Amino acid sequence: MKIFKLLTLFLFLFSFCSSYAEQEKLEQKITKNLRCLVCQGQSVHDSDTEFANSVKLLVKKKLNEGLTEKKIYDYLKDKYGEWILFDPKFNKKTYFLWLLPILLFVIGGLLIFKLFIIRKN
Amino acid sequence: MKIRVIPIITTIFFIIIFILFYRGLENSNIYVPKTNINKQIPTFNAKLYNSSEEVSSSKIFKDNQFYLMNIWSSWCVPCRDEHGFLKELSDEKNLKLIGLNYKDNKESANKFLNELGNPYDIIFSDPKGIIAIDWGAYGVPETYLIKNKMIIKKTIGPLDKNSIMEIKEIIK
Numbered sequence: 001m002k003i004f005k006l007l008t009l010f011l012f013l014f015s016f017c018s019s020y021a022e023q024e025k026l027e028q029k030i031t032k033n034l035r036c037l038v039c040q041g042q043s044v045h046d047s048d049t050e051f052a053n054s055v056k057l058l059v060k061k062k063l064n065e066g067l068t069e070k071k072i073y074d075y076l077k078d079k080y081g082e083w084i085l086f087d088p089k090f091n092k093k094t095y096f097l098w099l100l101p102i103l104l105f106v107i108g109g110l111l112i113f114k115l116f117i118i119r120k121n
Numbered sequence: 122m123k124i125r126v127i128p129i130i131t132t133i134f135f136i137i138i139f140i141l142f143y144r145g146l147e148n149s150n151i152y153v154p155k156t157n158i159n160k161q162i163p164t165f166n167a168k169l170y171n172s173s174e175e176v177s178s179s180k181i182f183k184d185n186q187f188y189l190m191n192i193w194s195s196w197c198v199p200c201r202d203e204h205g206f207l208k209e210l211s212d213e214k215n216l217k218l219i220g221l222n223y224k225d226n227k228e229s230a231n232k233f234l235n236e237l238g239n240p241y242d243i244i245f246s247d248p249k250g251i252i253a254i255d256w257g258a259y260g261v262p263e264t265y266l267i268k269n270k271m272i273i274k275k276t277i278g279p280l281d282k283n284s285i286m287e288i289k290e291i292i293k
Contacts, residue, residue: 037259040152050224051259054250061251079257080154100138107131114127 023063030059030069033086034076043086153277154257160272162190162265163255170222170230170244181243187216187292188267191241192253194223195233197261203279204237210285211240216292220244223253223261266291 028045034055036047044052055076062072076084088094165178182188191207193200211218220241222230225248247253256265266274266288274291276284 037152037154040150050250054224054254057249058251058254076254079254080259083152083154107134111127111131 023060026069027056027059027063030072031056033073034059035084035086037080037084154259160257162267162270162272163252165252165255167221167245167247167252170220170246176245178245181219182267182270184269186268188219189216189288190219190221190256190265190267192221192223192247192256192258192261192263194225194261195229196225197223199279200262201233201237203262203264203281204240206280206282206285207240208238210288211242213289213292216288217242221252221256222246224248224250 031045032043034044036042036044036049036052036055038049038051039047042052044055059072062075067075073085082088082091082093088097090098162178162182166175167178168175189207189210207218210216218241220243222244225246245252253261253263256263260277262279264276264280264284265272274288280288
């Protein structure tokens with residue numbers, strides 16, 4: 001009976017620790033994708049400003065309340081704008097940002113194709 | 122003629138990109154969140170500064186009344202600079218001043234208010250800085266003019282002569 005109790009306790013502690021570790025991982029992932037608005041080159045995760053420390057606490061609180069990663073991003077975007085995200089979403093304001101590299105790649109490819117392959121033939 | 126089309130288009134394309142980026146260099150690379158006016162104020166529960174009583178913001182902010190919500194802290198030097206302006210605004214009859222004491226030590230905050238005077242009608246405590254995020258603030262001081270539970274003016278940084286003149290003009 002004692003062994004059974006100990007085993008139950010062990011399993012309970014193990015599941016508690018693993019869910020705690022999972023949440024910490026998610027917290028880190030979210031705060032690494034948030035820009036600190038005080039020292040703007042750094043992520044909230046790396047920054048130690050008052051603002052960044054408050055955002056870290058807020059992310060923890062929101063996750064405990066059951067909010068998803070996307071909902072936390074939406075909440076902060078609503079407060080501070082798209083800039084707070086290091087990974088801006090694809091929308092009409094970021095078309096140029098996302099499509100320019102692809103466009104340059106395609107044009108470059110066409111030029112190479114024209115200059116080297118067509119001329120060679 | 123056919124051969125020259127591609128180099129011309131490519132050159133124009135790169136010139137456009139160059140102009141875009143070159144003009145971008147002139148922009149400030151310090152981002153300031155938009156002063157999100159005409160936004161509904163957030164609802165929050167917070168402890169009152171002078172007691173341990175927790176109050177809901179919905180009981181404080183009433184319709185048809187102007188409120189000035191000021192985020193302050195005793196360790197913030199610009200807060201000291203703007204304090205005189207807040208005291209001036211506290212004389213306005215149709216304006217209620219709400220303070221949000223941001224990440225502060227009670228003893229230092231009391232010292233600050235005893236030294237400079239207390240212009241606030243109500244002060245909330247925000248020891249973790251989470252309520253300030255609800256308001257979209259990222260530092261201290263920040264000030265919001267509110268009417269009908271809507272933010273009608275937001276000031277990032279300390280209030281000055283011009284900003285209090287504007288506030289007085291609005292609440293007239």
